[in-house]
Amino acid sequence: MRPVLRDKADKGEVEPFISSPRKDWSFRLIKVVIFLIIFTAGVVLGLSASAHFTQYLSHTEVLFPSAPYMPNDDMDFVGIKNYIEPKWLQHNMTDHELFWRASMVPTKTQFPYKRVPRVAFLFLTRGDLPLAPLWERFFHGHKDHFSVYVHSPPDHKLNVSKTSPFYGRQIPSQGVQWGSISLLDAEKRLLANALLDFSNERFILLSESCIPIFNFPTVYQYLTSSKHSFVESFDEHTPRGRGRYRRQMAPQIKLYHWRKGSEWFELNRKLAVNIVADVTYYSIFMKHCKPSCYPDEHFMPTFINMFHGALNSNRTITWVDWSTRGPHPALFGRGDITVNFIQSIRDNGTVCTHNSKPTSVCFLFARKFAPSTLEALLNISSTVLKF
Numbered sequence: 001m002r003p004v005l006r007d008k009a010d011k012g013e014v015e016p017f018i019s020s021p022r023k024d025w026s027f028r029l030i031k032v033v034i035f036l037i038i039f040t041a042g043v044v045l046g047l048s049a050s051a052h053f054t055q056y057l058s059h060t061e062v063l064f065p066s067a068p069y070m071p072n073d074d075m076d077f078v079g080i081k082n083y084i085e086p087k088w089l090q091h092n093m094t095d096h097e098l099f100w101r102a103s104m105v106p107t108k109t110q111f112p113y114k115r116v117p118r119v120a121f122l123f124l125t126r127g128d129l130p131l132a133p134l135w136e137r138f139f140h141g142h143k144d145h146f147s148v149y150v151h152s153p154p155d156h157k158l159n160v161s162k163t164s165p166f167y168g169r170q171i172p173s174q175g176v177q178w179g180s181i182s183l184l185d186a187e188k189r190l191l192a193n194a195l196l197d198f199s200n201e202r203f204i205l206l207s208e209s210c211i212p213i214f215n216f217p218t219v220y221q222y223l224t225s226s227k228h229s230f231v232e233s234f235d236e237h238t239p240r241g242r243g244r245y246r247r248q249m250a251p252q253i254k255l256y257h258w259r260k261g262s263e264w265f266e267l268n269r270k271l272a273v274n275i276v277a278d279v280t281y282y283s284i285f286m287k288h289c290k291p292s293c294y295p296d297e298h299f300m301p302t303f304i305n306m307f308h309g310a311l312n313s314n315r316t317i318t319w320v321d322w323s324t325r326g327p328h329p330a331l332f333g334r335g336d337i338t339v340n341f342i343q344s345i346r347d348n349g350t351v352c353t354h355n356s357k358p359t360s361v362c363f364l365f366a367r368k369f370a371p372s373t374l375e376a377l378l379n380i381s382s383t384v385l386k387f
């Protein structure tokens, strides 16, 4: 039976399950060759496909990231940190853009972070800050409770050390002419830059000739606890008061609205926002308040009297000596600085009100002090000024 079967197979009859050893070998060889061909083809195809795929991935990873995208900088997120407390003061916004952004007020009154109210010290300078060492002593140790902003002539670079609170605090500035509307522009620019930091609650305007006459904790407590802002605002029936009113300012501004006061203001956040947001009254002043009308002496006193009188103390907290009766107040030099003189500014017997309660503290700052007073002031700062 077996040989027959073999013959049958030799004759080429299909016998699928039994084959000769030789035939078996060649069949296996073919299988190996076919396998190799398929395998090679597979490898080639696979490689080219994966190359395509990588290319494809690099295009689509941005849209459909495989792992969460981690930005290095807060700027890359739509987040709140940089929005509520900008790290850098430099920007390229025009005043128009800046004032718009600065006028934003959250409708939701609870802050989503622990907000420590800050006092913003706005320095409007004509150059350097010769009394900076006194201020540095004043600010020392109170980092989280204040911010500094400096508006100096454009291109002027403040020469301060990297550890100074004035370092890197210059805002984008523009030229200022005394007595013109550009002075009010600079004040608004300082306010607007400071408003971008939502922690700033009080805003005090100062110059390079101003000095603090109380220590920081006293100033901070006095300002942050006050229901009122400190913008001097009075009605003066003289050529230098009502005499500067222009009839063209009506009907929006009437003579009885007109007020005068010191340029050196202290504002709370609400008033600062309203001043930066205003266009109507600013435009009237720009058109009609020209020398001998001075916007810096009338705009804020009048505007606040018209709309926010109840929020104002109507007095200034920056002491100055007008007793010399000239167009400019007295400038104090090295020889003027004595313990008695500084004590008399801190308390000259006058009683003022703070939140409707009497206090002997009427002024927190004083001007005008020449650069030559620095050494003498530093000499008495710890004994008289208490910082």
Ligand SMILES: *[C@@H]1O[C@H](CO)[C@@H](O)[C@H](O)[C@H]1NC(C)=O
Binding pocket: 092, 093, 094
């Ligand atoms: C500020 O810079 C941005 C980006 O460089 C530019 O698109 C914009 O026009 C600039 N704005 C002004 C007012 O120069």
Ligand SMILES: *[C@@H]1O[C@H](CO)[C@@H](O)[C@H](O)[C@H]1NC(C)=O
Binding pocket: 159, 160
């Ligand atoms: C900057 O201040 C330092 C130290 O007060 C002084 O040595 C230096 O000359 C000043 N530089 C300029 C350019 O005024």
Ligand SMILES: *[C@@H]1O[C@H](CO)[C@@H](O)[C@H](O)[C@H]1NC(C)=O
Binding pocket: 228, 304, 305, 306, 308, 309, 310, 312, 313, 314
């Ligand atoms: C300040 O003046 C306004 C009127 O502009 C008045 O309403 C307000 O009561 C005054 N403030 C104080 C503390 O007297």
Ligand SMILES: *[C@@H]1O[C@H](CO)[C@@H](O)[C@H](O)[C@H]1NC(C)=O
Binding pocket: 319, 320, 348, 349, 350
């Ligand atoms: C105290 O200072 C105020 C403001 O400068 C001034 O009006 C007042 O006359 C002074 N009082 C005395 C007693 O010197």
Ligand SMILES: *[C@@H]1O[C@H](CO)[C@@H](O)[C@H](O)[C@H]1NC(C)=O
Binding pocket: 375, 376, 379
């Ligand atoms: C500093 O104070 C001392 C003693 O109080 C005094 O002798 C010295 O002249 C003062 N220096 C200056 C620059 O005022």
